[in-house]
Structure formats: structure tokens, C-alpha cells
Amino acid sequence: MQTDTSSAFPGYDAVALLSGGLDSILAVKLIQEQGLRVKCLHFVTPFFGKPHKRRHWEGLYGIDIESVDISADFVRMLVERPVYGFGKVLNPCVDCKILMMGKAREMMERYGARFIISGEVLGQRPMSQRQDTLNVIRRDADVRDLLLRPLCAKHLEPTRMELEGLVDRERLLDIRGRGRSEQLELARRYGFAEIPTPGGGCKLAEKENASRYWQVLMHSPQPCAREFKLSNIGRQFWSGGRWMAVGRNRMDNTGLLKVCGDDDLVFRVRTFPGPVAVGRQFSGSPWDEVTMADAAAFAASFSPKAVRSGSPVDVRVCRAGDLRLLAEGDEHAPVPGEAVVSVMPARTTGAGWAEPLWVEAREEIRAEARDKRG
Ligand code: SF4
Structure with a gap:
């Protein structure tokens, strides 16, 4: 041969x-x-x-x-x-x-x-x-x-x-x-x-995943592999062009911290156990304080003990890049530049965070295809 x-x-x-x-x-x-x-x-x-x-x-x-x-x-x-x-x-x-x-x-x-x-x-x-x-x-x-x-x-x-x-x-x-x-x-x-x-x-042939990807294609100024990896993890929520991912378990939490970008915001409830939530900061669109507080209240709503406490809870908010500077095993230590916001846990907030739905994505995909055909 x-x-x-x-x-x-x-x-x-x-x-x-x-x-x-x-x-x-x-x-x-x-x-x-x-x-x-x-x-x-x-x-x-x-x-x-x-x-x-x-x-x-x-x-x-x-x-x-x-x-x-x-x-x-x-x-x-x-x-x-x-x-x-x-x-x-x-x-x-x-x-x-x-x-x-x-x-x-x-x-x-x-x-x-x-x-x-x-x-x-x-x-x-x-x-x-x-x-x-x-x-x-x-x-x-x-x-x-x-x-x-x-x-x-x-x-x-x-x-x-x-x-x-x-x-x-x-x-x-x-x-x-x-x-x-x-x-x-x-x-x-x-x-x-x-x-x-x-x-x-x-996953592109599965409706639930596809509706997640479609949001990225619609809202990210520059969709990249890392964003699609982020959209594969945990529960996904959007409010207009704002995007949050919330871990469902320890594996999700680790995965979110691994694939999010340095400028993304990490939300963690301080005094109660709860998931990691990541707010994607697209380049050129930093989150303002109102959005951050809204997202913190939403993230805290995934901590059952925080919800049951019936009182405002502290949520730590930091850049993922700053969190990464901590030594392994030190993730509970204070993070440089971290903010702590006191919020009432709330699943329904002013931002109206919602999971992407395939029926809506499908209509947008069809409309785009119709426009393309002229
Ligand atoms: S896009 Fe189609 S051909 Fe490509 S991996 Fe997915 S199902 Fe297979």
C-alpha cells in the first residue's frame, strides 16, 4: 500500500x-x-x-x-x-x-x-x-x-x-x-x-436546547463557542438581552464557573446554601445596579432556605475573573471588588426573567427564513 x-x-x-x-x-x-x-x-x-x-x-x-x-x-x-x-x-x-x-x-x-x-x-x-x-x-x-x-x-x-x-x-x-x-x-x-x-x-435537534441556542444567536453581539457551552448548563433565563444561568446541582455550579467569561457576574447567597448563578455581561453592555439587585433577588429565590427565612438575604456579586484569582478551596473567602446586596428572594421580579420557549424560537426562525426568501 x-x-x-x-x-x-x-x-x-x-x-x-x-x-x-x-x-x-x-x-x-x-x-x-x-x-x-x-x-x-x-x-x-x-x-x-x-x-x-x-x-x-x-x-x-x-x-x-x-x-x-x-x-x-x-x-x-x-x-x-x-x-x-x-x-x-x-x-x-x-x-x-x-x-x-x-x-x-x-x-x-x-x-x-x-x-x-x-x-x-x-x-x-x-x-x-x-x-x-x-x-x-x-x-x-x-x-x-x-x-x-x-x-x-x-x-x-x-x-x-x-x-x-x-x-x-x-x-x-x-x-x-x-x-x-x-x-x-x-x-x-x-x-x-x-x-x-x-x-x-x-443537541441542535432537541427543542429545549435549540431554544437556548436561539437566544444566544439573537442577543449576543458576537456568539462564540463559550456562550453555547454556557447555555448548555443549568437553568437558563432571559430578560430582553440580559442572560442568567442558574446551576441545578454541584456539577452545574462547577461547570458554570468554568465556562463563564471573566467579565460575567457570579451571584452566590451568603448565609444560606444555594446555587451559583451567572449573569452574562456582553461586551459593551455592563449591568447597572438595578439589574444586578434584581438578578440577586432572582438568584436567591433558588435557595429554599433563603426563601423560607422570610427576610432579606445577602447575595455576593463579583466578576468571575476576580473569583478565579482565589486559591482552589478558598471560594468562600472575600473576593476583591465583590459587592454584597441585601435582597428579598423573588422568583418574579421587575426584569421578568423567563426560560426560553421553543414555540417562540420556532416562530422567529420561521419569520427569519421567510424574510430571507423575500
Ligand atoms: S447538525 Fe445534523 S448532521 Fe450535524 S451533528 Fe447535528 S444532527 Fe448530525
């Missing part, structure tokens, strides 16, 4: 798009079975990807994986809006596939790979796996002569890899449609100890 010795990691025949869903794994196994070496690329964004599962999958399925963070490019595509639009929720599947395929094409050289494989099945998904869409993805990602779809190859024109004899077309499959029986049968044949779910799990 010829390899490109100028590659960083030569010796691979193909790179594969690996979501971690069953189809993507089966596509890799079919090519490995032909004696070819495959490097799996597991793309990660705030919306999908499980990089922590990499080692587990490698051991379980006998595959070789690299996690690739494409958050910045993905967020840019969302901000500029996907050329081929959103699916049923906020999932830009066609643009997403084009982006991932394009990335895989760029990474081929690094591995000395000569083609790309993906686990798409003709007719399985309404948006991204129709014949015409499969062709659009192949064209726009510029992978016309590079892309092989082993699970449904026999329904498609033979590729360069098959014509040149690099891949044996006879050993590729002709799966079509939404059924799963053929994939499950194949998984059994390969002796998988764990059968993964069909897809890789994408």
Missing part, C-alpha cells in the same frame, strides 16, 4: 467521519475488513461530540480515533446562517455535513489518506440523506472523487476508489431507508458488546 511519507501520521488509507453512532462505526468496520487502515475523526462542538468516549470506543470497536474541535467554524456557520437552512429544529444538517467533510478533506494529507468514508444511508434522514442532498454535500465539500459511503455504496455511482480497485465494491452494502435491522444484524456479526444508538446525539 502506498503512503505519503510527508504526512504527519502516514500509513492510513482513509479518514472517516465518526459521530459515535452505529452507522458511522459500521462504515469504518466495512472498510477495515478490506484490509485498509482508517483514522476516525470525531468532530466536537458545544452541540455534539463525546471526546471523553474516545478511548472507550477505540477499545470496544477496535478503531482508531482523533477528536477534532470544529467549534469556531461551526459557530461561524450558525451566526452567518446555514446556506441550506435548518431542519425540523435548529439542526443545519446539510451545512454541518459539508463543514465536516471539508475538514476531513483538509486532514487527509496529514494521515496519508486517499479517501474519506462516512456512514450515511440513502433515504434515512429527511434532510441530509436524500439522493440530491448527498450529491450537494459531495459537491460543496469538494469531495466528489474522495468520498465513499460504504453502507449504501451499491445504490450510488461507483466511486474512484472502487473503479481503481482500492476498495472492493462487491463487499460494500446496499442499505437504504430508515429501518435498522440490517445495521443491527451487522453489529451482531461484528460481535459488538455495546450497540450504540443510531445517531451521535445532537
